[in-house]
Amino acid sequence: MTTPTVEFDGRFSEPGATAVPWAEVETxxxxxxxxxxxxxRRDGRPHVTPVPMIFDGGQLHFTVGLGEQKMVNLAGNPRVAVTTGTPALTSGTDVVTEGTAVRVTDRDRLLALAGLWRSRLDWDYEVDGDTYHHQGGTAHVFGVSPAKILAFGKSPYSQTRYRF
Incomplete structure (x- = not known):
């Protein structure tokens, strides 16, 4: 992953606020x-779901079951937004990542990601060809390379944009 261009936006930040450091966003x-x-969705309506993800190699990775609404949506439009952060109002940082979801099919990469899911989230995936198998069924793996990330600091309030 290349180091992004950092753009602090004072219009949406409190006086005295500074850019959230890139290292903090990565963490x-x-x-x-x-x-x-x-x-x-195909008709333009949004579809939002909580999903466990792995950040590795500059990409966010997630799995999608073959019959899920997410899979239908990604087939028609692979552009996504991914958010994470904290529910606290006055502390922490929320992060929004925008990018395009691309299916991961390389066996070595799938094996490496399965190991990360096991070690970080205690999820056990078995690689079979270019898919994952687990007790819930079969899933495809997608990776999102960020096109843009927004970080929203909460103490003081700040907005920082990272472009790739």
Whole structure:
């Protein structure tokens, strides 16, 4: 992952606020367990679901069961928004990632990600060809390379944009 261009937006920040450091955003993405994935239905309506994800190699990775609404949506429009953060009002940082979901099919990469899911989230995936199998069924793996990330600091309130 390349180091992003950082743009602090004072219009949406409190006086005295500064840009959220990129290292802090990376740590949030690495340590978060649950994210909210936003996809778009064919008729343009949003579809938002909580999804466990793994941040690795500059990408957010998630799995989608073959019969899920997310899969239908991604087939029609692979652009997504992914959010994570904290429910606190006056502390922490919320992070929004925008990008395009691309299916991961490389066996070595799938094996490496399965190991990360096991070690970080205690989820056990078995790689079979270019899919994952688990007790819930078969899933495809997607990776999202960020096009833009927004970080919203909460103490003081700030908005920082990272472009890739």
């Amino acid at each position: 949030i993405l690495l340590e978060a367990k649950m994210f909210w994935l936003s996809t778009v």
